Amino acid sequence: MKKMWVLMLVTVLLLSACSSGGGGNTASEGEKTSNEITIWAWDKAFNVAALETAKEAYQKQNPDLKINIIEYAQADIIQKLNTGLNSGTSSGLPNIVLIEDYRAQSFLNAYPDAFKDMSSTIKASDFAEYKLGPTAFDGKQFGVPFDSGVTGLYYRTDLLEQAGYKAADLQDITWDDYIKIGKEVKAKTGKDLITLDPNDLGLIRMMIQSAGSWYSKEDGKTPDLAGNAALKEAFVTYKAMMDANVVKLNSDWSQFVAAFNNGDVATIPTGNWITPSVRQEASQSGKWAVAPLPKMAGQSNSVHASNLGGSSWYVMNNVAGADQAADFMGKTFGSDKQLYQDLLNNIGAIGTYKPAAEGEAFDKADEFFGGQKVFADFAKWTQEIPSVNYGINTYAIEDILVVEMQNFLNGKAIDDVLADAQKQAEAQLN
Secondary structure, eight states: OHHHHHHHHHHHHHHHHHHTTTTSOSOOGGGSOOSEEEEEEOOIIIIIHHHHHHHHHHHTTOTTOEEEEEEOOHHHHHHHHHHHHHHTOOTTOOSEEEEEHHHHHHHHHHOGGGBOOOTTTSOGGGBOGGGHHHHEETTEEOEEEOBOOBEEEEEEHHHHHHTTOOGGGGSSOBHHHHHHHHHHHHHHHOOBSEEEOTTOOHHHHHHHHHTTOOSBOTTSSSBOOTTOHHHHHHHHHHHHHHHTTOEEEOSSHHHHHHHHHTTOBSEEEEEGGGHHHHHTOGGGTTSEEEEOOOBOTTOTTOOSOOBOOOEEEEEBTTSTTHHHHHHHHHHTTTTOHHHHHHHHHHHOOOBOBGGGTTSGGGGOOBGGGTTBOHHHHHHHHHTTOOOOOOOSOHHHHHHHHHHHHHHHHTTOOHHHHHHHHHHHHHHHHO
């Protein structure tokens, strides 16, 4: 009798394990649907605000689905995701999570089964091509591309005019031309050209992506530093800016913003997400414009368009409500042209959904930028951004490059800088 009881107990446990996916990692068919979903995102004024707008639009046709939007800092989201996915259980994870494009491949490579294949839910070709590399894996489209990190050269028209330059003079320039302009601006106005944090290599990212290059080779894993011509030129250009005495140094975000709000610098080459920060100094209305990003002089394939930042939405595959979450994404960020008009009008978010890029919101003249149709320009440049594979090691490699950049600025030969960075990356990441 005792043996029979043990046998029955073992059978029950085995059946239980099978039905729960071997540890609760897969939602059963009965759990695929739910009347409630949860979404994680950072930045209340931008990403969370975009979700609230999408939620309102979706619930007009789907009032029965409860949508919980939870704001966390990006670092907290990364930690919570890694902790949950490493534990082998979906307990405590959201239905939808926002992931920065630079980090997406590390998650997709490590946990491909954790994310829902959205290939049949959205039409990938409807999105800017450069967003598809980071959001796809193994031939499947997992991410729903969201915002554009398309870059531009923000500049003070009044300061440039004092130095003898007009808008036409900034339309097709190289970074070498940019530094030359900076010297003239400094001589005529006393203002620096740009503000930089030596521990932030965002400018390097913009330069190399404009030439279709990145820190890793096409496989997204093998470091590509020592023989990377675009990276070498970017480092040399960065040092040339420093040597030209046209850089105002900063050490954090608040100092970065203060530099242009206070009128200390004449230009800001960066992502379009800086627009709200530029606007916050109302006294400068009408004194700003945006030109195409300078291109690299020595790279024949460099263009006047690049990217800095940007993120995309991912549906968790093994969390109850995955089907509803996918439907929400597909009918909002995946296809709703009016939603993208609302996002632009209400929060200044430029999406990468191509069918929405010609709407009326993009065609408005912006008085703060002297009547320029800046959103139309950004939409155009978004389509010109070269596609690169950000791979799985962007931030790990940058930790190495930040140190080597300081060595370079202090006199170390550029070839030695990149060769040593290559050796360190290979030792640490392979």
